Amino acid sequence: MVNLTIDNRQVTAPRNATIYEAAKINGIHIPILCHDNKLKPFGACRMCLVEVEQMKGRQIPACTTPVTEGMIVTTSTPDIIKARKLVLELLLLNHPLDCPVCDKGGDCDLQNLSYDYKISSNRFHDQKFQHKIDYNNPLIERDMNRCILCGKCVRICDEIVSFGALTFIGRGIETKIGCEFDEALNCEFCGSCVSVCPVGALLARPFKFKARFWAMEKKRSICGYCGTGCNLTLGVKEGKVLTTVYDENQGFHRGQLCVRGRFGYQFINNEKRLKKPLIRKNGALVECGWDEALQLAASKIRNGSETAAIATPRLTNEEFFLFRKLMKGIGSENFDHAAGYAHKALTSGFARSLGSAASTAMVNDIQKSDMLLVIKTDSYETHPVIGFEINIAVKDKGVKLNIVSDKNGKLGKLPGARTFVHLPGSETLLINALCSSVIKQKLVSSTAASLPDFKEYAKGIEAFSPEKAASLCGISPEEINSLAADFASSKKAMILFPTGVAYPGHDSELATALANLAILAGKVEGEGCGLLCLPEKNNSQGAVDTGFYPTGKGLDALSVFDAIEDGRIKTLFLAGENPVVSYPDEARIKRALEKLDFLVLTTLFPTETAEYADLVLPASSYAEKEGTFTSAGGHVQYFAPVIPKAGDSRTDFEIISSLIKLTGGEAASNPSEIFAEIASTLDGYAGMTYENLGENGAFTAVKTRPALILPQTQAPALRKPEEFSLVTGALLYHNGTLSQFGEGPMHVSPESYAEISRKDASRLGIKENDTITLTSDSGSMQLAARVSLRIPEGVVFIPNHFSANPVNAIWSGKPVTPVALSR
Amino acid sequence: MNPFTPIIKGLKITLDHLFKKPVTRQYPTERPKVSPRFRGLHALNMSHDKAKCVACYLCPTVCPAKCITVEAAEDANHDKYAAVYEIDMIRCIFCGYCVEACPVDAIRMTGEFELANYRREDFIYTKERLLEKK
Ligand code: SF4
Ligand code: SF4
Ligand code: SF4
Ligand code: SF4
Ligand code: SF4
Ligand code: FES
Numbered sequence: 001m002v003n004l005t006i007d008n009r010q011v012t013a014p015r016n017a018t019i020y021e022a023a024k025i026n027g028i029h030i031p032i033l034c035h036d037n038k039l040k041p042f043g044a045c046r047m048c049l050v051e052v053e054q055m056k057g058r059q060i061p062a063c064t065t066p067v068t069e070g071m072i073v074t075t076s077t078p079d080i081i082k083a084r085k086l087v088l089e090l091l092l093l094n095h096p097l098d099c100p101v102c103d104k105g106g107d108c109d110l111q112n113l114s115y116d117y118k119i120s121s122n123r124f125h126d127q128k129f130q131h132k133i134d135y136n137n138p139l140i141e142r143d144m145n146r147c148i149l150c151g152k153c154v155r156i157c158d159e160i161v162s163f164g165a166l167t168f169i170g171r172g173i174e175t176k177i178g179c180e181f182d183e184a185l186n187c188e189f190c191g192s193c194v195s196v197c198p199v200g201a202l203l204a205r206p207f208k209f210k211a212r213f214w215a216m217e218k219k220r221s222i223c224g225y226c227g228t229g230c231n232l233t234l235g236v237k238e239g240k241v242l243t244t245v246y247d248e249n250q251g252f253h254r255g256q257l258c259v260r261g262r263f264g265y266q267f268i269n270n271e272k273r274l275k276k277p278l279i280r281k282n283g284a285l286v287e288c289g290w291d292e293a294l295q296l297a298a299s300k301i302r303n304g305s306e307t308a309a310i311a312t313p314r315l316t317n318e319e320f321f322l323f324r325k326l327m328k329g330i331g332s333e334n335f336d337h338a339a340g341y342a343h344k345a346l347t348s349g350f351a352r353s354l355g356s357a358a359s360t361a362m363v364n365d366i367q368k369s370d371m372l373l374v375i376k377t378d379s380y381e382t383h384p385v386i387g388f389e390i391n392i393a394v395k396d397k398g399v400k401l402n403i404v405s406d407k408n409g410k411l412g413k414l415p416g417a418r419t420f421v422h423l424p425g426s427e428t429l430l431i432n433a434l435c436s437s438v439i440k441q442k443l444v445s446s447t448a449a450s451l452p453d454f455k456e457y458a459k460g461i462e463a464f465s466p467e468k469a470a471s472l473c474g475i476s477p478e479e480i481n482s483l484a485a486d487f488a489s490s491k492k493a494m495i496l497f498p499t500g501v502a503y504p505g506h507d508s509e510l511a512t513a514l515a516n517l518a519i520l521a522g523k524v525e526g527e528g529c530g531l532l533c534l535p536e537k538n539n540s541q542g543a544v545d546t547g548f549y550p551t552g553k554g555l556d557a558l559s560v561f562d563a564i565e566d567g568r569i570k571t572l573f574l575a576g577e578n579p580v581v582s583y584p585d586e587a588r589i590k591r592a593l594e595k596l597d598f599l600v601l602t603t604l605f606p607t608e609t610a611e612y613a614d615l616v617l618p619a620s621s622y623a624e625k626e627g628t629f630t631s632a633g634g635h636v637q638y639f640a641p642v643i644p645k646a647g648d649s650r651t652d653f654e655i656i657s658s659l660i661k662l663t664g665g666e667a668a669s670n671p672s673e674i675f676a677e678i679a680s681t682l683d684g685y686a687g688m689t690y691e692n693l694g695e696n697g698a699f700t701a702v703k704t705r706p707a708l709i710l711p712q713t714q715a716p717a718l719r720k721p722e723e724f725s726l727v728t729g730a731l732l733y734h735n736g737t738l739s740q741f742g743e744g745p746m747h748v749s750p751e752s753y754a755e756i757s758r759k760d761a762s763r764l765g766i767k768e769n770d771t772i773t774l775t776s777d778s779g780s781m782q783l784a785a786r787v788s789l790r791i792p793e794g795v796v797f798i799p800n801h802f803s804a805n806p807v808n809a810i811w812s813g814k815p816v817t818p819v820a821l822s823r
Numbered sequence: 824m825n826p827f828t829p830i831i832k833g834l835k836i837t838l839d840h841l842f843k844k845p846v847t848r849q850y851p852t853e854r855p856k857v858s859p860r861f862r863g864l865h866a867l868n869m870s871h872d873k874a875k876c877v878a879c880y881l882c883p884t885v886c887p888a889k890c891i892t893v894e895a896a897e898d899a900n901h902d903k904y905a906a907v908y909e910i911d912m913i914r915c916i917f918c919g920y921c922v923e924a925c926p927v928d929a930i931r932m933t934g935e936f937e938l939a940n941y942r943r944e945d946f947i948y949t950k951e952r953l954l955e956k957k
Binding site (some may be wrong): 105 | 877879881896897930
């Protein structure tokens with residue numbers, strides 16, 4: 001700590017603080033325009049000028065000057081005020097001053113400062129800027145006439161998003177912020193630049209002119225898309241969510257969001273939301289009352305042994321807990337979520353290898369680590385804000401990044417990052433080879449060597465020596481050895497991997513293989529170490545923690561569909577899931593759903609699956625309910641409703657609670673009671689209450705008991721030369737199928753496509769957007785081709801989010817599906 | 824006091840008035856001349872055949888009776904205009920704050936004060952009605 005004097009007050013500040021930060025910590029306000037606490041100091045605007053006695057009273061920028069012992073700072077003197085006024089007058093010289101039509105009005109730093117410093121006239125005169133406004137993309141409007149050249153957008157896009165879409169172009173008075181060759185903006189559309197722009201130069205178009213900043217209530221919530229668990233502030237007016245509002249103090253990510261979180265909120269108030277229960281009468285779904293609907297549902301599910309339930313991992317912890325009670329109450333063990341396999345990495349892999357179905361690392365370990373081993377570059381697409389953490393770790397903290405993936409991707413472009421592109425489906429094999437290499441290179445940690453099962457494991461893993469594995473996974477033994485050495489000899493190292501319905505290869509075997517690697521290298525626990533599973537949906541981890549998956553003789557989600565076909569299951573309760581689109585093998589799912597006696601579905605939207613339902617119950621979105629979500633790394637966060645429920649919809653909690661009562665059970669009627677029950681029954685949640693979760697949430701306690709287990713590893717089937725290996729995965733703009741109802745994501749990524757390598761494309765004479773036909777054992781489909789440099793030869797990538805032309809027509813749930821491809 | 828004095832005083836005043844010019848205005852045959860600063864019914868100002876209002880939301884914000892409804896929209900040139908502009912005259916207290924707040928001189932108050940009507944709906948002055956008052 002350093003002692004200094006600011007405005008005659010004795011204060012202390014950390015050694016590496018700037019004057020601005022020191023003042024802020026001590027509650028002294030210094031005006032800023034170009035500074036942001038997430039970004040490196042820049043010093044462009046000179047709004048933060050202060051006087052420092054030791055510097056002969058010169059005016060210096062507070063945001064770039066570090067504090068020193070004994071410094072005497074004055075933040076406001078007549079001279080400083082004069083200087084700041086001059087800064088503002090010069091900024092306003094070419095500024096259009098169209099506050100009445102500028103969406104930033106009321107939330108504009110320039111407007112506020114002009115008001116504070118009483119700038120009502122200007123001593124200078126010049127023309128206003130005449131830049132063309134960029135309306136070329138549907139999400140971000142760029143009006144460079146209002147830009148004050150603070151450079152925040154340029155810096156955030158570079159430093160945190162690592163996209164680098166924006167830069168300063170031109171010189172002197174001609175300077176402006178532009179994209180490559182001064183063309184239209186075409187980027188990730190994360191909106192980070194919009195969030196930090198102090199003026200109305202960058203604006204969110206979906207929110208344009210919808211409401212004034214001051215007219216909205218700002219309400220905290222948790223993003224309902226992926227498992228990162230980003231905090232959100234929603235701008236609410238008249239019971240509608242109109243936008244997301246940037247709050248730089250929110251969450252580990254300090255207000256950063258991805259395109260889905262920032263621009264995908266529209267599904268909440270989407271007109272297609274179901275408002276009334278629908279019941280099938282004479283073949284058609286017609287509206288009915290809740291009483292009738294619930295009575296019917298209760299009577300159908302009563303026979304537990306013939307009933308199964310599958311839930312979306314988007315329910316709250318309380319809902320899962322209650323749902324489990326309902327199923328147990330009616331005597332059914334057949335309940336599951338996430339297609340039954342997307343959670344296996346945790347529920348089976350981690351559970352047997354680490355002793356509990358939870359990650360041993362947390363998101364905030366990423367920046368404290370020395371080396372990150374990321375499985376699949378897709379981790380950036382599946383969990384973009386964790387991707388930002390990786391960007392910062394690598395670029396700012398010097399953390400090494402190694403990626404093993406079946407394709408190249410954005411993460412691999414980070415400085416010093418190495419991507420090991422393996423053959424599709426060989427990830428477990430490759431990780432085994434890394435383990436074997438760690439043992440061969442004698443880098444095994446002493447704790448691992450003393451594990452009882454070490455000897456047996458070491459013997460078994462010999463079959464996967466780098467030499468043997470090399471040809472099967474397509475990575476040379478030297479590379480495997482160097483990666484293994486790199487990982488094991490780093491002081492701190494961490495493993496990250498996504499799971500999800502689109503990643504069937506990321507199963508229990510891969511999780512076990514990865515756990516083995518961490519155990520061998522002694523990186524299971526500790527700061528900057530451990531395994532971090534990135535689960536697909538906002539509450540995937542919670543679904544696992546609350547035990548909403550079958551144990552014992554219960555059927556898992558995909559077995560349920562088998563059981564329907566052979567008549568063992570007659571009633572299916574789907575909560576929020578849309579298996580017709582998202583589960584493997586569309587034909588099989590449809591066949592089973594048709595065979596069902598009774599299908600009850602709770603859903604926000606009339607989905608493809610609703611067409612098979614006998615009873616459709618309108619559910620409420622996360623913005624309309626209360627509960628907790630547990631995100632990647634076991635972060636439990638509480639959220640309250642921000643708007644009233646849509647139409648007559650009810651929360652899944654209310655629906656399940658009513659069903660418990662109707663089937664003769666007893667149920668708590670509010671989520672906080674259930675949460676208390678969760679806290680008292682689940683070890684990881686012990687001691688948590690809504691009150692003490694507060695705004696920051698809490699982390700589940702994880703007890704580890706490492707064990708070395710040889711994973712069952714299959715060499716990927718070698719494809720025939722004329723065939724392609726189909727891999728599915730996630731897109732940056734989408735999460736599950738829900739984001740299709742958010743306008744923002746659909747603006748920039750409206751439809752599915754098949755991505756192939758440039759070499760294959762030129763060999764087959766396929767050009768961008770050509771329609772290509774893909775045929776597998778289970779079906780055939782046509783998609784627009786996308787030709788890219790990141791996909792290796794012989795591989796075709798298709799995203800799994802889209803209801804129109806869903807990939808499950810040809811994808812039957814194998815990590816790699818051989819497909820024939822023709823024009 | 825003489826009990827008749829007050830009565831006589833009163834009658835004197837009555838007598839005085841008998842010979843004075845009457846102050847009663849024969850409304851509606853006789854119409855008042857309102858001052859230019861009179862705060863009557865609102866009107867939206869026009870410029871180039873279009874409402875000047877840019878839907879800045881300042882008047883609904885400042886209005887103490889919360890009787891102004893503005894809904895902004897984007898036109899073909901990406902400009903902001905008021906797709907909805909309504910004043911609920913039942914609630915308006917004729918304070919004139921809206922006129923004062925308007926940054927583009929889009930709204931004024933006219934001398935019109937005959938605002939009685941038969942149905943509640945008729946007190947809602949839509950953009951079209953406010954524009955008619957040239
Ligand atoms: S950027 Fe700020 S000062 Fe400039 S027009 Fe918009 S609100 Fe007004
Ligand atoms: S939206 Fe994101 S990626 Fe695009 S320019 Fe802004 S910060 Fe960069
Ligand atoms: S566009 Fe906004 S954030 Fe970027 S330099 Fe201009 S004022 Fe700053
Ligand atoms: S989708 Fe995931 S990464 Fe994006 S804002 Fe939501 S929680 Fe964060
Ligand atoms: S203050 Fe003027 S410009 Fe703004 S909404 Fe009211 S009338 Fe329109
Ligand atoms: S805030 Fe310090 S120079 Fe801009």
